[in-house]
Amino acid sequence: MIINNLKKILLLIILLIEIGQSLVPVERNAHSSVLVDKKLFFFGGYSGHSLKTSKNLDQIIYLDISKPFNTANPPFEEISKTIPFGSSFATAFLSPQKNIIYLFGGIVKDVNTDLDSFKSVLYSYNLETNEWTIPTTNGIAPGRRREMNGVINNKTGKFYVFGGAIDPETGSQNIKVLNDMNIFDTISLTWSKGSSIYAPLPRVDFTTTLLSNGIIVFIGGRETNNFVDVDINQLVLYDTTIDKWSSMMARGVILENRNSHSAVLTPDERIIIFGGCKGMNETILNQLAVLDTKTYPYEWSIPQVSALNSAPPTIYFHSATLIENYMFINFGNNYQINNPELQRPFFYILDVRNFTWVTQFEPEQLPVTTNSVTPIATATITNTSSTNLTAEKSGQIGIILGAVGLSVVIITVAGFLGYKFYKKQKYNRAIPTAGEIQS
Numbered sequence: 486m487i488i489n490n491l492k493k494i495l496l497l498i499i500l501l502i503e504i505g506q507s508l509v510p511v512e513r514n515a516h517s518s519v520l521v522d523k524k525l526f527f528f529g530g531y532s533g534h535s536l537k538t539s540k541n542l543d544q545i546i547y548l549d550i551s552k553p554f555n556t557a558n559p560p561f562e563e564i565s566k567t568i569p570f571g572s573s574f575a576t577a578f579l580s581p582q583k584n585i586i587y588l589f590g591g592i593v594k595d596v597n598t599d600l601d602s603f604k605s606v607l608y609s610y611n612l613e614t615n616e617w618t619i620p621t622t623n624g625i626a627p628g629r630r631r632e633m634n635g636v637i638n639n640k641t642g643k644f645y646v647f648g649g650a651i652d653p654e655t656g657s658q659n660i661k662v663l664n665d666m667n668i669f670d671t672i673s674l675t676w677s678k679g680s681s682i683y684a685p686l687p688r689v690d691f692t693t694t695l696l697s698n699g700i701i702v703f704i705g706g707r708e709t710n711n712f713v714d715v716d717i718n719q720l721v722l723y724d725t726t727i728d729k730w731s732s733m734m735a736r737g738v739i740l741e742n743r744n745s746h747s748a749v750l751t752p753d754e755r756i757i758i759f760g761g762c763k764g765m766n767e768t769i770l771n772q773l774a775v776l777d778t779k780t781y782p783y784e785w786s787i788p789q790v791s792a793l794n795s796a797p798p799t800i801y802f803h804s805a806t807l808i809e810n811y812m813f814i815n816f817g818n819n820y821q822i823n824n825p826e827l828q829r830p831f832f833y834i835l836d837v838r839n840f841t842w843v844t845q846f847e848p849e850q851l852p853v854t855t856n857s858v859t860p861i862a863t864a865t866i867t868n869t870s871s872t873n874l875t876a877e878k879s880g881q882i883g884i885i886l887g888a889v890g891l892s893v894v895i896i897t898v899a900g901f902l903g904y905k906f907y908k909k910q911k912y913n914r915a916i917p918t919a920g921e922i923q924s
């Protein structure tokens with residue numbers, strides 16, 4: 486009897502210890518994120534708390550969104566396989582077959598030496614084999630750039646990436662903002678150029694959202710080599726079906742301009758944007774705004790945010806992902822950029838049904854299990870240091886996938902940034918020089 490109880494207590498303690506062992510990720514910003522079924526992946530990022538020489542992380546982590554959790558203890562896991570380099574300011578996307586994640590552009594550093602270890606503008610990560618490869622592509626691949634944001638049309642398998650900037654961190658002597666549209670066909674592995682007629686001015690730190698009608702909506706960011714905020718009410722549109730640029734003056738409220746923000750698309754085709762900064766470092770009064778694309782012209786509004794929980798601090802360089810009815814805001818930077826103590830692994834969740842910030846995530850449909858003990862036990866057995874995605878995937882058969890968010894979503898953003906090119910002082914704060922090793 487006593488022994489039995491002791492056994493139970495021991496088991497409970499072990500369980501508690503194991504549960505508490507979820508990875509606590511270091512703060513980061515300018516990472517790339519991709520949703521794959523019930524896993525929200527985060528690739529790289531820039532961190533003052535990097536454990537390696539380079540502040541550009543090679544780490545791949547994911548958040549398990551199959552189970553409920555609280556943002557105080559989110560179920561992050563680390564993949565033992567790292568990116569072959571430290572990566573930040575890149576953009577990532579998932580193949581329509583959901584087996585390959587592509588990482589495009591950005592800063593590419595050897596994590597041990599912090600030297601540029603650039604080999605290809607495009608890398609692929611196979612979720613079944615855990616292998617990174619440089620895909621053999623056709624056509625002329627674009628040059629490396631940073632602070633752009635791309636999007637894949639998963640019906641056609643074509644990935645669209647516009648603009649970005651080159652600078653010494655991307656292997657160029659000059660600093661220059663770009664305005665070319667590059668298209669990568671994930672079926673034929675071919676690069677091509679989109680139209681340059683009526684293309685917008687060179688731009689960085691904007692968001693890219695693909696609507697169901699094939700139109701990409703570009704919002705905000707900074708333009709030209711002067712890095713001035715673009716007029717956020719003046720929308721730039723690119724129709725992927727006819728390869729044509731256009732622009733549209735949105736109606737509704739006149740929003741504050743911003744850059745380095747994030748955007749998600751809801752199933753009813755509203756674009757919700759969050760965060761970012763105005764100019765160099767000015768705070769935005771309304772961090773949240775909604776663009777209704779079902780009206781013509783599109784219409785901006787500022788949602789009535791529930792006073793139930795306090796809103797996040799002003800952050801930028803973060804990522805945003807819509808998961809069912811929740812907009813996840815992950816990581817990012819705040820304005821106290823040179824105070825590492827104030828940089829936290831930010832994690833905020835917005836219930837987009839009523840614009841309420843919440844701390845508890847409840848997935849719509851739970852995994853089918855026969856009793857409540859099994860999932861806990863399964864979770865604790867997982868050897869996180871040797872995560873085998875193939876095995877995990879087959880283990881997930883039987884999980885009813887949440888219908889909504891997965892499809893439309895992703896779109897987002899990951900690392901756009903507030904990297905301040907033209908002010909040397911800022912430059913040094915945001916991006917370390919080779920001599921500046923982390924404290």
Ligand SMILES: *[C@@H]1O[C@H](CO)[C@@H](O)[C@H](O)[C@H]1NC(C)=O
Pocket residue numbers: 765766767820
């Ligand atoms: C913003 O940047 C300007 C110019 O670098 C500086 O004078 C000001 O103190 C900064 N403000 C904040 C809130 O960091």
Ligand SMILES: *[C@@H]1O[C@H](CO)[C@@H](O)[C@H](O)[C@H]1NC(C)=O
Pocket residue numbers: 791793836838839841
């Ligand atoms: C927001 O909507 C959800 C789902 O309908 C509900 O559970 C929650 O109580 C609502 N929150 C507020 C503050 O109204």
Ligand SMILES: *[C@@H]1O[C@H](CO)[C@@H](O)[C@H](O)[C@H]1NC(C)=O
Pocket residue numbers: 868870871
């Ligand atoms: C977890 O995986 C690592 C790497 O494959 C291995 O060395 C270790 O023994 C495993 N631990 C357990 C508990 O299986």
Ligand SMILES: *[C@@H]1O[C@H](CO)[C@@H](O)[C@H](O)[C@H]1NC(C)=O
Pocket residue numbers: 613614615873874875876
């Ligand atoms: C993962 O597990 C599957 C099934 O057990 C196995 O076939 C595959 O070789 C493993 N992959 C790796 C990378 O360990």
Ligand SMILES: *[C@@H]1O[C@H](CO)[C@@H](O)[C@H](O)[C@H]1NC(C)=O
Pocket residue numbers: 579580581582583639640891892893
């Ligand atoms: C692609 O879109 C369809 C419909 O919107 C969705 O059902 C599917 O899950 C999406 N695939 C990926 C890889 O996101």
